Structure formats: C-alpha cells, structure tokens
Amino acid sequence: MMGRRYLKSGDRVTFESHDEQCKPFQQSGTVKQYIYPDFHPDGYIEVVDEAGDIILYGNAGKEIQKTR
Structure with missing residues (x-):
C-alpha cells in the first residue's frame, strides 16, 4: 500500500x-x-507556472512527480 503523498x-x-x-x-x-x-x-x-497561472488542478495522481 502506498503511503500519503508528501507534497506541499x-x-x-x-x-x-x-x-x-x-x-x-x-x-x-x-x-x-x-x-x-x-x-x-x-x-x-x-500547480502553477512561473507567472502564477494554474496549469493543472484536480487529482494528485502518481504521474505528478516531485523534482529535486
């Protein structure tokens, strides 16, 4: 089982x-x-772009990956 996603x-x-x-x-x-x-x-x-415009909203699925 996957744990909670830790994105902030x-x-x-x-x-x-x-x-x-x-x-x-x-x-x-x-x-x-x-x-x-x-x-x-x-x-x-x-998720927003550099200008602060929303480019993604909705379910935070596993295809959304945190970058280092």
Whole structure:
C-alpha cells in the first residue's frame, strides 16, 4: 500500500501534459495548493507556472512527480 503523498506548497513537480496536437510532453510547475483528505486516495492539487497561472488542478495522481 502506498503511503500519503508528501507534497506541499512551493514544491517543484513535473507531470505529463499534452499540446494542441495531443502530443505528450513533460510539463513542470510549482505546487500552489495540495490537500490530502482522508477520504481520497490521491488528494487534490493545484500547480502553477512561473507567472502564477494554474496549469493543472484536480487529482494528485502518481504521474505528478516531485523534482529535486
């Protein structure tokens, strides 16, 4: 069993996104908000880009990886 995800505001993360032609690419950003309620297996996450615009929100699945 996987433990809780330990992501917090300010963490740099990468995840797979898709461009206008639906081609996958690695996107990176900074965690703005991460909520881990007891009733949800992955939690809720908001990731922002350099300008502070939200580029990802929703389930914090395992495809979201913290970068070192």
